[in-house]
Amino acid sequence: MTIHKQSVRTFINGKIFTANLELPYASTMIVRDGSIAWIGEASDLENIEGDCVDLKGQRVLPGLIDAHMHPLWLANASTQIACTPPLVNSIADLIEQIRNSCQSNETGKWIEGWGYDEGKLSEGIAPTRWDLDEAAADIPIIISRTCTHIAVVNSKALELAGITRDTPDPPGGKIDRDQNGELTGILRENAKDLVHRIMPAKSLEENAASLAELGDFLLSHGITAITDLSSRTEPIDYLEMYQTAVEKGLNQRTVLYYLWDDLKDKPLLLRDKIKRENQIHIGGIKLFSDGSVSGKTAWVNPPFLGEEENYGIQTTTKEELLAAAKAAEQNDIQLVVHAMGEQAIELIIDTFYGKKGWLTDGPSIRIEHAAMPTPQAILRAAETGIAFVTQPIFVFAEIESYYKNLGFERTKETYPIPSMLEAGIKVAFSSDAPATAWADPVNPFVGIKSAVTRLAYDGADTGQKQRIDVITAIMLYTKSAQEITRIPHVGQLAVGNHADFIVLNQDILEISIDMIDTVLVQETYLAGNLVFQR
Ligand SMILES: [Zn+2]
16 A cells, blocks of 8 residues: 555544435545545555544544624623523523522623523513512623514613613614503614614634634534635724634634625625635625514514514514615625515515526525525515525524414424525524523434424424434535535535545435434534544
8 A cells, every 4th residue: 555644534433424416325434634535435445645534433524614603702601600501491490590690790891691582481471680680789680582683671771871761763674562561671673783883892812712612612513614704894893803703713604794784884894805716705794674483573463462463573674675786786795684574584685586697606695594485485585586594493493482473283383494495595594592492402302303393492393294304404514505505615525625524423325204302412523623523
């Protein structure tokens, strides 16, 4: 045998699913300088080149791509109070958790929490400022709802933000008031910004360190490529923050999507920022067409169950969508729009129907979540080449809210993945972590199980007609996620691609589908290097 450079490795004895439909299965892979130089069956291999790594007959998949998430929020959530089961099952529990956290709290700091869902609280209602005041009256508190579109704050936080009975609702937001016009502390959509903007900001260095730490955790879930769907240009430029995170050890290939609100006034980006060969780059412009199903702020039609007048909230307009699309086109990046309800989805498709996209190697427009597209919307989105990026974990984790707000029959029609795929829409899976009521929201195997079984965490039926098979679910987390995020050379284990792959402790293609959420990632490789081992 010839002598090869140290940067060559041959992986043998794997049960590899490649996500490449031309060669879906293989056992052996030669990796040279981080890229796959050869892949196939051992019987066709001429020589073992470089180091030999035995994959021990375990199931191997391409590294997973989370096409829609919020890494900075997820990183910060770990330092906040988790207002989800098993710790918090009631408002009383929530008050106790806040009190515990006050004892260890430094002065001048805010108390922050995330993840409450009134559907899961035994009182069946959302906490108010009076509940939070009971926990601490002189320290400002903000608790984000699971959907992240709604927050509840205490009286101290309202006072610091200068919000009074007389403060008008900001455009695209709502300050809740009771029947006497008193503030309840609940702030919806853009009204949250009234508080967020006065909160002490963390430094770029602190955030970058949290992101690097999160990166290791994500590798343990097999996630080798990530996205940030709420990237800002100010006060911190996320591009710079993520680049700093890379210096601190962030390994993932990362695409950022700038919020339209930040770009509106100076939409032209430097060409350097959008270069997709860079580990960190800008992939699109993000805006919102509505809120969430669980928070009853999705812009729906018919209205929410039992509330004849409540069609949710519209948070953008045709003019705004067209302006953002123009900026996306000028920058050669995507237009990425959050839309859950029928009307929110309709508005986007109506605005762009029949128009030609500006990108040549992927969808120009993405609809995020796409919970409730009508059959007509699906057909028209397919014709226009609009992609859908959706989160199977939502209906799994938030089933109480879906049943309560939409009813059983309508819930079963949400996220109609088979219809989307049949129509020819490009679909990717993702987690939207931490924006869902699950203790480990970013775990891809929970999402895959939900899509394959269409059963919620408690066994409730979420729509058996919308089930897909395991292979399809994996494709939506790999090959299709690549086609939509446009990260170069990932998503399939094929010659020329980066050798980003994961080794599982169980064969996800063989085990019973109700066991999929117990699958653990044993090893994660990036560019052929072992970067995580359990
Ligand atoms: Zn999101």
